[in-house]
Amino acid sequence: MLQLLGKSPSINVRKVLWLCAEMELPYTQQEWGTGFQSTDTADFRALNPNAMVPVIRDGDFVLWESNAICRYLAAQHGRTDLLPTAPQPRALVEQWMDWQATELNNAWRYTFMALVRHSPAHTDPAAIAASTQSWNLHMQILEGQLQKTGAYVTGADFTLADIVLGLATHRWCMAPIERPELPAVHAYYDRLSLRPGFRLHGRNGTP
Template sequence: MLKIWGRTNSINVQKVLWCCGELDLEYDRNDAGNEFGVTGSPSYRALNPNGLVSTIEEGDFYFWESNVVVRYLAHKDEKGRLCPFDIHARFDAERWMDWQATVFWPALRPLFIQLIRTPLEHRDTAVIARAEQLSFAAVQILDTHLAGRRFLTGGDFTVGNIPAAVAVHRWYELETHHPELPNVRRWYEILRQRRPFRQAVMIPLS
């Protein structure tokens, strides 16, 4: 059985759990990271030298990097439910996964750390202001792209939506200004109706 290492409040673990839910995959999840420890142990570092989550194991096969894990699980699905068979549609989906990792999350993460994991008296207003600006700029990119599209990659739900939507959920849940972005809001509300999204992603931020 697929084994997943990582705590449920991790954005990178939530991507994997959501993907598993969409594909009806059974798995055994083990808490790891932050208050659970584990990630610094020699046995875990043998699986993932970065000491981060998520990591997956399937028998003697193991690897890490959440977006790659999501790709792997989607590509294994013979029905192609999340990974388009058409090469153009496939890489359209995958570019949005990379965009989340290289543009959106680097902008949003400092805001999340400041507002959720930093005591009020230690928060840096300059860091918050900068992160708010960059995060909104990233979400505006999504809003523009989603005009006339049901999902990021067109009419069908694909892996391309998973990383970006997990990050958008965090953006909406943070106590920060959320200017009206009708296309992102419409897309987000559609995703909120998916049971795997609700189960894996819609939990309190911590």
């Protein structure tokens, strides 16, 4: 059976948890990370030298990086609805997944660490303001894409791109920041909230 190593509160672990719910894929989970078992050990670093979660074990196969794990599981179980096999639609799904992991994540990181995690290393007001502005600008990019599709990130159908960006959208909606009105993003959030897996793992169990 698939083994998932990582604490449930982690946004990256929740990508995998939500995907498993969508796929009705059985797994066992071990809680690793801050507040749980420490990842800063030789045994864990042998699985992931970055000492970060999530990590999966699928038999003898070990994989880390949450987006790579999502791609692997969808491909391994033939879920072409979530990750198409045709080059162009697959590339669009992966494009938006990569955008989430690089551009969008880098935009919100300072603000999130300052205002949600209350990190003593993230207290510069100018840096918070710049990060918040960048976060909102990136969400406006998502708004434009959702206005084009009218449904999900890459079109009419739910894909892996919606798992990673759905979690990011929840984080933006819940952050204690001033947000522009983005009607397509809010409609998207409501659409995702109809999915039991998102309500459980994307919205932290809130209705």
